[in-house]
Amino acid sequence: MKKIIFFLFILSGCVKREEVMRKNFFALGTWGEIVCVANKEICQNGIEKAYREIENLENTLSYFKKDSDVYLLNNFPGKPIKVKEETFEVLKKAKEISNKTEGAFDITVASLLEIWGFYEKEKSFYEPDPELINKTLLSVGEDKIVLNESEKTVTLKNNLTKIDLGGIAKGYIVDKVVNILKREGIKNGLVNLGGDLFCFGEGKDGKGWRIGIQDPDNKEKVVAILKVRDKALATSGQYENFKEIKGKKYGHILDPRTGYPVENEVLSVTVVAEDCLTADALATAIFVLGKEKGISILRNFSVEAVLVSKGKEGIDIWVSPGIEDKIIRGKKWLKIFS
The missing domain is CATH 3.10.520.10 (ApbE-like domains)
Known part of the structure; x- marks a missing residue:
């Protein structure tokens, strides 16, 4: 975001x-x-x-589209969800970068963005109560995302944890598109x-x-x-x-x-x-x-x-x-x- x-x-x-x-x-x-x-x-x-x-990846990685892997994960916390290979790849990389940046990059900030009102354009904006922020912080962290490599399933451990790939999915899509163009013989x-x-x-x-x-x-x-x-x-x-x-x-x-x-x-x-x-x-x-x-x-x-x-x-x-x-x-x- x-x-x-x-x-x-x-x-x-x-x-x-x-x-x-x-x-x-x-x-x-x-x-x-x-x-x-x-x-x-x-x-x-x-x-x-x-x-x-691009259309395929947006349908897979979008926070808002109801058939996306991200939407399913956010609406069924605690349950292992079988995801597409692309989703698994992005989540794996996101966890790695989160670790290397000491948590400064973290895709589990969605619940925080939600309570701050950044998802609702028409919602009146206000600073959340500090207690609500502290409670929501318990759901934040890459350790709340459990990846099963062999099954290609993902589980969100905390019931309040939600992920948003807005800070990484655009870059991933760009990389995929460039690879396609090069395979088609476009060198410039x-x-x-x-x-x-x-x-x-x-x-x-x-x-x-x-x-x-x-x-x-x-x-x-x-x-x-x-x-x-x-x-x-x-x-x-x-x-x-x-x-x-x-x-x-x-x-x-x-x-x-x-x-x-x-x-x-x-x-x-x-x-x-x-x-x-x-x-x-x-x-x-x-x-x-x-x-x-x-x-x-x-x-x-x-x-x-x-x-x-x-x-x-x-x-x-x-x-x-x-x-x-x-x-x-x-x-x-x-x-x-x-």
Whole structure:
């Protein structure tokens, strides 16, 4: 559950006989886009197969669809539920990342999101009673999810435990779609789902894809532009998705360890990784942990990151050393962390 904004810069200079085709779609409550640079027929076939996979995965991983694995798990706690291979794969990875991030990323926050009113658009928003938050916290934690590898069943141990894959499923879907496009012979393209994206190939001009990271203080501007190829990117931030009570803003990203919306100096986190599932989950985890702890946790993973945080004079942009040379705009503001 996070609001992610990316600006996509697609340059001119298309290779002969190749065309640029786009497919816009809506899945998991957000807009997405598939961009392919290839022969027209190859693009059409790839996009058609990719879209069928998107529909299939949304029906499997959605929090809201009544026939999804997630819906069944949330409505039959304590009972082993046979799930699809894709669901099992995502849950297994989610538990692993939760452990490595000391619980900062946790898909069992759904019950907390529920009591805070983030699922109901028309519901009047209010801060839950602290006792209710503490009670609900007893249902939170990756240890509440029991996976049976041989049977491919999943059991939620606590009757109040609910899972929401919003912080990892988009990245997983992006990865699956990219794999389909590549199998269909598409070597150059981009898949974007709600700002979780994967760029592969050389881009339209043969020099890579250019991705802009939004300025948290001004959605019309970017703080940096990255040139990427064969990498996934995901950004976590809550400057556009929040509730307000008596003049105080409450962001939609909750700290699974406290039950309250995250409040720290970080404005946004962008993670660059080999796969989008990892980038998706880690962006949330680092945002929850804050700058110092988040940077420390990054060392457990083979990823790069860009952190935008509150500074003494506006904003600071922190980047990991491995991505410094990929930033083609915004260098003068950078601070490098080790």
